[in-house]
Amino acid sequence: MKQTERRYEVGVSVAVMAVFAALWAIEFGLGAPPEVGYVASAVLVAMIAMPWVIAARLLWRAWWARSGAGRSTMDWPGWLLAAAIATLPDDRRDWGQAMTAELAQVQGRASRWWFAAGCARTAMFPPHSSRVPVGVVGALTAAAVVAAGLAVGHALPALRVFAVSFVALVGAMATLGVARSNRVGQAAPGVTITTAGVAGVAACIAVVAYLLVKHPTAGADLQPKGAVAFAAVLAGCLWLALSPPRGLTTHRLARRLGVGTALTLGVGLVLASRLALSEDLYVQGWLDPESGVSPYVIFAPVVIFFAASAVAAAVARSLRAGVQAAVWAALLGTLAVFVIGLLEAQHWYRTDARLLFDGEPGYPIGNNLADFIWVLVGIPFLGLPFGVIGAALGAKRRRRRSREFHDPGPQPDGHTTLL
Amino acid sequence: MTRSRRPSAQTTAVVLALAQTPTTWRYGYELCQQLDLKAGSVYPILMRLTDRGLLATSWETDAPAGRPPRHLYQLTGPGRALAAELAATAKPATTTSPAAGLVGLRPRREGA
Numbered sequence: 001m002k003q004t005e006r007r008y009e010v011g012v013s014v015a016v017m018a019v020f021a022a023l024w025a026i027e028f029g030l031g032a033p034p035e036v037g038y039v040a041s042a043v044l045v046a047m048i049a050m051p052w053v054i055a056a057r058l059l060w061r062a063w064w065a066r067s068g069a070g071r072s073t074m075d076w077p078g079w080l081l082a083a084a085i086a087t088l089p090d091d092r093r094d095w096g097q098a099m100t101a102e103l104a105q106v107q108g109r110a111s112r113w114w115f116a117a118g119c120a121r122t123a124m125f126p127p128h129s130s131r132v133p134v135g136v137v138g139a140l141t142a143a144a145v146v147a148a149g150l151a152v153g154h155a156l157p158a159l160r161v162f163a164v165s166f167v168a169l170v171g172a173m174a175t176l177g178v179a180r181s182n183r184v185g186q187a188a189p190g191v192t193i194t195t196a197g198v199a200g201v202a203a204c205i206a207v208v209a210y211l212l213v214k215h216p217t218a219g220a221d222l223q224p225k226g227a228v229a230f231a232a233v234l235a236g237c238l239w240l241a242l243s244p245p246r247g248l249t250t251h252r253l254a255r256r257l258g259v260g261t262a263l264t265l266g267v268g269l270v271l272a273s274r275l276a277l278s279e280d281l282y283v284q285g286w287l288d289p290e291s292g293v294s295p296y297v298i299f300a301p302v303v304i305f306f307a308a309s310a311v312a313a314a315v316a317r318s319l320r321a322g323v324q325a326a327v328w329a330a331l332l333g334t335l336a337v338f339v340i341g342l343l344e345a346q347h348w349y350r351t352d353a354r355l356l357f358d359g360e361p362g363y364p365i366g367n368n369l370a371d372f373i374w375v376l377v378g379i380p381f382l383g384l385p386f387g388v389i390g391a392a393l394g395a396k397r398r399r400r401r402s403r404e405f406h407d408p409g410p411q412p413d414g415h416t417t418l419l
Numbered sequence: 420m421t422r423s424r425r426p427s428a429q430t431t432a433v434v435l436a437l438a439q440t441p442t443t444w445r446y447g448y449e450l451c452q453q454l455d456l457k458a459g460s461v462y463p464i465l466m467r468l469t470d471r472g473l474l475a476t477s478w479e480t481d482a483p484a485g486r487p488p489r490h491l492y493q494l495t496g497p498g499r500a501l502a503a504e505l506a507a508t509a510k511p512a513t514t515t516s517p518a519a520g521l522v523g524l525r526p527r528r529e530g531a
Contacts (some may be wrong), residue, residue: 095466098490099458101479102448105489115448118459127463127470 005064012060013053020049051385058392062319077116078103084120089180090246092126099123126180134179141171158212158219165231166205173239189241189249192259193328197241200335201234204376207342211369214346218366222373230373233334240331248328251321254312258328261308265300265329266336272296273344276359277351289352292359293344297337297375301383305329306390313394322391329387330380337379341372429456431505433464434473437494438502444477444491465492473498 024045028034034041074082081103085096099119106115128134145168152163189197208230212219222230240248276287287295305326313322345356345368354361357371426434432454437445451461468474475493482488494502 092466094490095462097487098447098476099462101482101487101489102446102458104486105446105448115451115458118457119462121459122462122466127467 005061008064009057009060012056016053016056017046017049020045020052048382051389055385055388058319058388059323062392075109075112077112080120081116081123084123088123088126092123095126096123128179134175137171137175137178141168141175144171156209156212158216158222159209159227161224161227162208162222162231165228166235169231169235170238173235177243189244189328190252190255193255193332194241196259196262196332197237197335200332200339201238201241203339204234204335207339208369211342211346211365215365217364218369221364221366221370223370226370226373229377233373233376237331237335240327247320248324251312251316251318251324253316254321254324255328257308257312257325258332261304261325261329262332262336265304265333266340268300268304269293269296269337269340270344272300273348273356277348288359289354290359292348292355292357293341294358297341297357297379298382301330301333301379302386304333305383305387309387309390310394310397313391314397317395319391319395322394323388326384326387326391330384333383334376334379338372338376341375342368345372426501426505429454429460430464430468431509432456433461434468434494434498434502434505435509437474437492438499438506441494441499441502444493446489446491450492468498473501 024042028038028041036044078100081100085093085100088096099122103112103115103119106112145164148163148167149160153160208222212222272287272293276289276291276293287293308329309322309326312325313319315321341356345365348354348356349365349368352361355363355367355371357368357375360367433450433456436450436453447458447461447465450456450465451458454461465474469476469492473495475495475498477491477493479488479491
């Protein structure tokens with residue numbers, strides 16, 4: 001059993017490394033050669049991948065200890081079906097059990113594959129009692145895409161690609177949600193997260209629109225690739241805020257810590273920005289006009305997500321609570337940094353005509369937009385694995401303390417006492 | 420519970436198969452084998468029929484140790500009424516034998 005577990009764990013590590021290797025190959029194989037050279041860039045990517053490898057292994061170990069070990073005898077059709085039924089909406093969960101139980105009766109490799117594949121398809125796209133709502137939502141989406149394209153294209157042409165992509169993605173998610181479940185909005189993350197998430201997404205769009213209205217030339221820096229990435233990230237944030245997976249909604253403490261972490265990250269960015277511009281208080285090489293706020297944006301999420309997740313996991317005695325805190329912190333913190341960053345960028349531009357992220361002088365203000373769209377992706381990318389590592393350490397430490405409390409072991413005088 | 424349109428050939432086949440032994444609880448895989456349909460066709464049909472109150476479901480109570488209990492299906496009163504209606508409609512097109520009627524309604528095999 002231990003050997004099987006280790007084999008799968010190595011497989012998880014290899015899979016994560018393969019994803020990063022593929023990203024490296026796509027970036028530098030198809031694009032321009034790296035400025036630092038192929039070897040140095042590969043080493044850099046490997047260093048960035050390492051926290052993800054560790055986080056993936058920790059999550060895998062936790063999952064294996066909870067339910068994976070019982071599945072070690074599963075064949076590939078069994079895994080396929082298990083993965084598919086994990087996506088079933090709440091009102092169809094019993095059908096997942098039904099299909100799993102039935103697969104146990106199917107003999108022969110080919111028959112098992114066919115049966116599992118058919119059930120997996122059903123689990124991924126369960127039938128709806130009525131197709132009318134799906135059609136209505138789909139039609140509304142199509143109409144909204146056209147309307148957004150026309151209206152935004154007329155009022156703010158630079159934002160048209162974003163508007164069309166965003167409305168199309170949100171509409172597609174809504175259509176899929178209605179198609180997959182008879183009941184909509186079952187797994188709500190709570191009023192605070194929902195409100196903060198929706199408000200954050202709206203604020204991101206508003207601040208970009210404001211920037212484009214105030215500085216029309218900034219539109220040249222919102223390239224179609226960046227606009228689509230921006231739309232995809234915001235649509236993902238909206239989905240998490242409105243209808244997250246069940247596994248993310250079980251700990252209230254995690255949600256509170258997520259909100260607190262996001263506030264800390266946002267306030268910290270304002271402080272970092274103002275400190276960097278102040279002549280007396282800036283820290284050379286870390287927070288100064290030449291460095292911009294990039295040291296803060298890169299390192300603060302790592303530290304803050306790690307700490308928040310460790311606290312959540314330790315207090316709730318649960319790795320899952322820590323991971324949830326990291327996810328909510330990443331969701332809301334990213335939105336907060338984007339909005340505050342673009343507002344602060346205008347202050348920097350007025351003060352010193354520099355870009356906020358890296359302090360580069362002489363570039364148009366629109367470059368901030370491109371910088372912060374990638375920050376929107378970069379914060380979860382950098383911070384989440386450290387959140388998972390913090391959660392694992394918090395949960396482990398709490399378990400150890402708990403064991404010590406209940407069983408301190410034999411005392412020097414031969415008695416065992418409870419502290 | 421209202422039916423707005425005629426069921427598909429596959430749904431009809433499932434309903435008639437269940438109606439052959441209306442008091443017996445049937446398994447999903449058993450229906451797949453009997454009708455030569457893929458699970459990807461039978462389970463959505465079973466879900467829809469259950470949603471519409473035409474099918475009663477239950478869990479196996481005497482499952483052997485180490486095997487999960489199976490899900491069982493049986494037509495409800497309205498389900499049997501639908502089956503009778505479908506059988507009456509189907510008979511003139513095929514033969515008088517229920518089994519042959521079922522074969523006559525048998526849908527095309529799925530490609531993949």
